[in-house]
Amino acid sequence: MKAALDDATLEKKIARYVPVRIEFDRGRFDDREYEALKYLVAASRVMDELFWKQAFRKGVEYRRRLEDPQTKTERLLAHYLKINYGPYDRLDNMQAFIETGPRPRGATFYPEDLTKEQFEAWIEKHPSDKATFQSWFTVIRRKPDSKELVAIPYSSHYRDELKKAAELLNKAAGCVDNESFAKFLKSRAAAFLSNEYTQSDMDWMDVKDSRIEATIGPYEVYEDHLLNYKAAFESFITLRDAEQSAKLSKVAAYLTSMEKNLPIPDENKNFERGQMSPIVVADLIYSAGDTRAGVQTLAFNLPNDEVVREKKGSKKVMLKNVSQAKFDKILTPIAARVLDEKQLEHVSFDSYFNHTLMHEVSHGLGPGRIMHEGEKVPVNLVLGELYSSIEEAKADVLGLYNTLFLVSEGVLDEKLREGALVTFLAGVFRSVRFGIHEAHGRANLMAFNYMVDKGGYLFDPHEKRYSVDLEKAPAVVRELAREILMLQALGDYPKTKAFIERYGSMSDNMRAVIATLADIPVDIEPLFGVEDEF
Numbered sequence: 391m392k393a394a395l396d397d398a399t400l401e402k403k404i405a406r407y408v409p410v411r412i413e414f415d416r417g418r419f420d421d422r423e424y425e426a427l428k429y430l431v432a433a434s435r436v437m438d439e440l441f442w443k444q445a446f447r448k449g450v451e452y453r454r455r456l457e458d459p460q461t462k463t464e465r466l467l468a469h470y471l472k473i474n475y476g477p478y479d480r481l482d483n484m485q486a487f488i489e490t491g492p493r494p495r496g497a498t499f500y501p502e503d504l505t506k507e508q509f510e511a512w513i514e515k516h517p518s519d520k521a522t523f524q525s526w527f528t529v530i531r532r533k534p535d536s537k538e539l540v541a542i543p544y545s546s547h548y549r550d551e552l553k554k555a556a557e558l559l560n561k562a563a564g565c566v567d568n569e570s571f572a573k574f575l576k577s578r579a580a581a582f583l584s585n586e587y588t589q590s591d592m593d594w595m596d597v598k599d600s601r602i603e604a605t606i607g608p609y610e611v612y613e614d615h616l617l618n619y620k621a622a623f624e625s626f627i628t629l630r631d632a633e634q635s636a637k638l639s640k641v642a643a644y645l646t647s648m649e650k651n652l653p654i655p656d657e658n659k660n661f662e663r664g665q666m667s668p669i670v671v672a673d674l675i676y677s678a679g680d681t682r683a684g685v686q687t688l689a690f691n692l693p694n695d696e697v698v699r700e701k702k703g704s705k706k707v708m709l710k711n712v713s714q715a716k717f718d719k720i721l722t723p724i725a726a727r728v729l730d731e732k733q734l735e736h737v738s739f740d741s742y743f744n745h746t747l748m749h750e751v752s753h754g755l756g757p758g759r760i761m762h763e764g765e766k767v768p769v770n771l772v773l774g775e776l777y778s779s780i781e782e783a784k785a786d787v788l789g790l791y792n793t794l795f796l797v798s799e800g801v802l803d804e805k806l807r808e809g810a811l812v813t814f815l816a817g818v819f820r821s822v823r824f825g826i827h828e829a830h831g832r833a834n835l836m837a838f839n840y841m842v843d844k845g846g847y848l849f850d851p852h853e854k855r856y857s858v859d860l861e862k863a864p865a866v867v868r869e870l871a872r873e874i875l876m877l878q879a880l881g882d883y884p885k886t887k888a889f890i891e892r893y894g895s896m897s898d899n900m901r902a903v904i905a906t907l908a909d910i911p912v913d914i915e916p917l918f919g920v921e922d923e924f
């Protein structure tokens with residue numbers, strides 16, 4: 391096996407991930423929970439093996455060959471292979487760091503030489519194949535000795551692994567006292583064997599008041615760059631955070647007041663929405679597979695099955711200890727270089743995590759269905775490809791706006807007033823490092839540029855540091871909230887486009903500051919304490 395890069399370059403790339411131990415506290419679990427965890431971790435490891443297989447044809451083979459590294463290069467390769475679950479760099483456009491061909495766009499989900507056009511032509515010619523070919527849970531193969539394509543269900547293609555995972559989930563269910571959680575584990579086990587996942591997704595939505603939760607199976611389709619059809623295996627084992635969940639229900643009680651308080655005319659407010667969709671705050675105990683590769687997930691929103699979403703909605707799970715790790719190892723050092731030193735005291739994990747919560751809550755506020763050409767239509771249809779950036783920007787600014795509101799109502803702690811404004815400023819510099827062509831990065835950038843433009847954020851050209859004008863910033867936040875909400879309320883495509891163009895690019899000042907952050911890690915590499923137990 392030959393490295394495609396020299397040792398120094400590999401070392402630099404690996405250093406972008408800072409190792410962090412995700413602690414496991416045995417004392418937080420009783421004996422039955424501990425027993426259940428043992429099986430859940432084992433089942434997660436099966437997901438991990440499956441993802442190694444899905445991500446790259448020779449992934450498992452490469453990993454084995456590097457199991458006992460003899461040279462420095464081999465040691466570096468082994469480490470980076472493990473971070474990326476294969477020889478392709480997930481922070482650098484999937485460039486190979488081991489000499490091998492370019493990454494097949496469809497990973498291992500399709501024959502490597504199959505093109506999108508051939509796939510679509512096949513469906514055109516064989517319309518009855520459409521459902522199974524486009525299914526999230528099949529792989530596409532060529533029949534031996536012919537050009538004929540065939541869809542193979544995961545339940546057959548990965549039969550041995552899925553049988554094992556099903557057994558483990560059933561054993562875990564036997565140790566779980568919470569009925570709704572046990573029900574999910576059993577129905578997910580059944581899904582592994584039947585390839586029918588809808589019922590188990592429904593049961594996942596119905597899990598109630600369980601301290602331990604598991605999200606395990608084939609979920610996201612991002613690994614399939616060819617067609618975005620095929621789901622990759624992953625697992626999250628989590629422990630619910632009672633304190634934060636209580637805080638969320640307190641905030642949820644203010645949903646209508648927050649809608650009323652939006653800085654737009656009453657006729658543009660939206661009182662039609664029902665309940666806030668469920669948000670769970672939890673600590674991650676263990677993760678495996680797709681989610682463990684490359685950049686670590688802070689929060690996920692599942693299921694993806696539209697049938698389930700229509701009946702049950704979706705559930706957002708936010709991982710507090712992962713957020714804390716990223717805050718400590720990445721955001722704190724960034725803040726120290728980016729912010730005026732006098733304001734560093736306002737940077738806190740509480741403020742950071744509060745903003746991510748309020749960001750999520752704020753997605754549920756503001757214009758939903760609007761009048762457009764005489765019809766009531768969802769605003770996302772009217773704004774098309776501009777929608778995700780402007781919706782994320784809305785959630786960012788309303789996250790600030792609503793925090794200030796709830797502080798003034800006495801619902802949130804006073805410290806969050808300055809904390810929210812200053813910590814958000816530092817956070818912008820963390821998120822734009824992942825690129826500004828993605829909705830979240832661009833949204834952060836737009837809020838930032840607007841604040842600078844209107845004097846809410848100040849730049850010191852001599853020190854090359856930013857600060858918040860704490861007197862002025864709340865009014866600028868309000869003004870920005872109003873502008874973005876009205877773009878949505880009126881479904882004004884040209885104005886939205888102009889807004890994104892005006893505020894969606896990086897200034898030279900910002901670039902200069904970002905250049906000073908090159909040695910700060912981009913993400914974490916989690917090392918799970920629970921692995922010492924089982």
Ligand code: ZN
Binds near residue numbers: 749
């Ligand atoms: Zn969002």
